[in-house]
Amino acid sequence: MIKLDPPSVDDVYAARERIRSFVIKTPILESPHLNKQLNGRLLVKAEPLQKSGSFKFRGALNTLLQLSNTERDSGVIAYSSGNHAQGVALAAKILGIRATILMPTDAPVIKVENTKSYGAEVVHFDRYTESREEIGERLCQERGSVLVKPYDDARVIAGQGTVGLEINEQLAEIGVTPDLAIVPCGGGGLISGVSLALKSVTSNLSIYSAEPEHYDDTAMSLTAGEIVSVDPNQASICDALLAPQPGNLTFPINRSLLSGGLVVDEDEVRNAVREAFSRLKLVVEPGGAVALAAALSKKIDVAGKTVVVVCSGGNIDQALFANILTP
Amino acid sequence: MIKLDPPSVDDVYAARERIRSFVIKTPILESPHLNKQLNGRLLVKAEPLQKSGSFKFRGALNTLLQLSNTERDSGVIAYSSGNHAQGVALAAKILGIRATILMPTDAPVIKVENTKSYGAEVVHFDRYTESREEIGERLCQERGSVLVKPYDDARVIAGQGTVGLEINEQLAEIGVTPDLAIVPCGGGGLISGVSLALKSVTSNLSIYSAEPEHYDDTAMSLTAGEIVSVDPNQASICDALLAPQPGNLTFPINRSLLSGGLVVDEDEVRNAVREAFSRLKLVVEPGGAVALAAALSKKIDVAGKTVVVVCSGGNIDQALFANILTP
Numbered sequence: 112m113i114k115l116d117p118p119s120v121d122d123v124y125a126a127r128e129r130i131r132s133f134v135i136k137t138p139i140l141e142s143p144h145l146n147k148q149l150n151g152r153l154l155v156k157a158e159p160l161q162k163s164g165s166f167k168f169r170g171a172l173n174t175l176l177q178l179s180n181t182e183r184d185s186g187v188i189a190y191s192s193g194n195h196a197q198g199v200a201l202a203a204k205i206l207g208i209r210a211t212i213l214m215p216t217d218a219p220v221i222k223v224e225n226t227k228s229y230g231a232e233v234v235h236f237d238r239y240t241e242s243r244e245e246i247g248e249r250l251c252q253e254r255g256s257v258l259v260k261p262y263d264d265a266r267v268i269a270g271q272g273t274v275g276l277e278i279n280e281q282l283a284e285i286g287v288t289p290d291l292a293i294v295p296c297g298g299g300g301l302i303s304g305v306s307l308a309l310k311s312v313t314s315n316l317s318i319y320s321a322e323p324e325h326y327d328d329t330a331m332s333l334t335a336g337e338i339v340s341v342d343p344n345q346a347s348i349c350d351a352l353l354a355p356q357p358g359n360l361t362f363p364i365n366r367s368l369l370s371g372g373l374v375v376d377e378d379e380v381r382n383a384v385r386e387a388f389s390r391l392k393l394v395v396e397p398g399g400a401v402a403l404a405a406a407l408s409k410k411i412d413v414a415g416k417t418v419v420v421v422c423s424g425g426n427i428d429q430a431l432f433a434n435i436l437t438p
Numbered sequence: 439m440i441k442l443d444p445p446s447v448d449d450v451y452a453a454r455e456r457i458r459s460f461v462i463k464t465p466i467l468e469s470p471h472l473n474k475q476l477n478g479r480l481l482v483k484a485e486p487l488q489k490s491g492s493f494k495f496r497g498a499l500n501t502l503l504q505l506s507n508t509e510r511d512s513g514v515i516a517y518s519s520g521n522h523a524q525g526v527a528l529a530a531k532i533l534g535i536r537a538t539i540l541m542p543t544d545a546p547v548i549k550v551e552n553t554k555s556y557g558a559e560v561v562h563f564d565r566y567t568e569s570r571e572e573i574g575e576r577l578c579q580e581r582g583s584v585l586v587k588p589y590d591d592a593r594v595i596a597g598q599g600t601v602g603l604e605i606n607e608q609l610a611e612i613g614v615t616p617d618l619a620i621v622p623c624g625g626g627g628l629i630s631g632v633s634l635a636l637k638s639v640t641s642n643l644s645i646y647s648a649e650p651e652h653y654d655d656t657a658m659s660l661t662a663g664e665i666v667s668v669d670p671n672q673a674s675i676c677d678a679l680l681a682p683q684p685g686n687l688t689f690p691i692n693r694s695l696l697s698g699g700l701v702v703d704e705d706e707v708r709n710a711v712r713e714a715f716s717r718l719k720l721v722v723e724p725g726g727a728v729a730l731a732a733a734l735s736k737k738i739d740v741a742g743k744t745v746v747v748v749c750s751g752g753n754i755d756q757a758l759f760a761n762i763l764t765p
Binding site: 135136137138140141143144147157159160162164201204221225228229385388389391392393394395425429430432433434436437 | 471716719
């Protein structure tokens with residue numbers, strides 16, 4: 112495995128040009144009801160509307176577009192509970208690259224089906240008893256394929272950071288300077304890339320990570336000043352955010368740029384999914400809704416402030432969504 | 439009541455400039471799954487993401503921005519099952535105008551609550567036994583207020599047509615020329631305005647209206663070559679599309695520009711709502727999904743073609759949405 116240097120904001124700008132023609136510039140949504148609830152201004156970057164249903168398509172595409180012809184021919188491998196899987200599978204399909212995806216046996220059905228429908232081969236593993244990293248490394252060796260890591264890769268972080276560059280552009284268009292940003296955090300790829308982008312334009316912006324209860328490893332690590340792990344064997348409705356510790360590449364960036372970490376419980380997440388449905392007409396999966404949940408449950412004081420929140424994905428099974436809508 | 443001349447495409451362009459800073463330029467969404475289903479290319483204009491949850495905000499705003507100071511001071515009145523109500527109420531709130539909205543007693547709860555939350559006074563009527571037009575006229579006379587009609591007003595049609603101008607711009611950006619467009623149709627305000635806009639750029643485009651069963655008055659009128667009414671006392675899941683006949687201003691435009699009318703049944707609408715949920719991450723109400731339903735159920739052959747479909751609104755009660763997701 113090649114150890115990559117951390118990305119710079121220039122890498123994020125380069126990623127933006129590289130992937131521009133493939134991605135949807137997702138809108139920023141706003142609701143008078145939500146603004147009233149918060150007594151502030153809430154601007155929601157709607158990444159569920161991205162191709163593959165989450166921001167993960169950006170980082171996957173930025174990585175695959177930088178592979179050599181030899182690497183492309185040998186195919187790619189990724190491990191993921193689902194959104195990275197779909198992002199890599201769709202990017203590989205578009206570029207004509209063979210993809211093999213390792214997914215846990217308890218991944219949401221929609222994520223497995225979508226990954227397969229993009230033409231990828233899906234290999235299942237038990238996330239409680241098997242190491243996806245080990246299986247991934249073995250498959251890479253057996254097949255000579257390239258591993259596309261979910262967050263600890265400068266190309267992936269730079270790709271996810273294009274979300275932040277779009278936010279910069281979109282806020283400039285409406286003449287708004289944000290006071291705060293809250294971004295969902297699993298391994299930290301999205302928030303580290305977004306923070307590089309946002310801070311390059313608004314240096315005094317405060318950025319907070321949002322995580323679900325039991326998986327607040329980034330919040331704890333930020334407090335400790337070093338990487339701290341959580342028990343990875345806990346159940347959570349936020350299947351997209353189950354990384355047990357911050358990444359080796361992402362954490363130094365986040366430690367340098369974030370103001371702190373916010374943590375939300377399941378009821379707060381469910382409420383955020385309902386508010387996104389009724390106020391924004393946006394389908395958001397639980398893991399994608401943690402930053403919105405943190406804002407709506409006022410984990411930090413946003414009164415009188417302009418807050419940018421990223422909703423990061425919308426790949427949720429019908430039955431769970433229906434369940435959340437009928438509490 | 440002043441009889442207004444029909445709008446021209448220049449009125450639509452003027453509306454675009456007038457309302458530009460207030461509206462969301464809603465994205466065009468696309469799904470590889472839906473393209474595969476249709477063996478064509480489906481581009482979905484996502485108006486549920488518009489402020490107030492539907493395109494109706496555009497026409498309401500374009501109208502209110504053209505009122506005289508005296509008219510503004512006397513307040514506005516509108517009758518609506520809900521989306522026009524919310525559009526007028528929000529536009530009035532933004533401009534500091536008093537709004538009174540007539541709504542049927544069986545309007546969806548979310549639409550009534552949202553209308554009230556925008557600060558409008560809501561007056562209820564029974565749509566099976568009372569005439570909203572008569573109550574509206576009476577209230578206008580009593581209060582000296584201005585009636586904002588839901589579709590038969592050139593300012594409203596021009597405002598809705600800005601959806602079409604945005605589609606023109608967005609397709610030009612990705613270098614696409616559409617073969618077909620399908621647009622939901624109640625009284626015909628949206629489709630007449632959109633058709634003016636689309637045909638001004640792509641004159642050989644074929645445009646079809648989409649209506650729910652029992653409310654296919656535009657399809658029948660297009661076939662007959664004159665305005666035909668349906669029985670207005672039939673139940674439909676598509677509460678936004680219950681106009682019993684085409685408008686006097688909208689029908690001549692539609693007769694001149696449309697290629698025909700498509701009709702979908704309730705199962706097809708429910709399926710379209712589910713597909714928008716799972717493939718586009720978009721919340722679409724039944725009436726807003728009829729054009730998508732017409733495409734997905736292949737009411738017209740779209741194989742090998744590029745089809746633009748407008749999803750027009752997303753104001754649906756939680757319980758109904760949950761019901762549709764668990765068939």
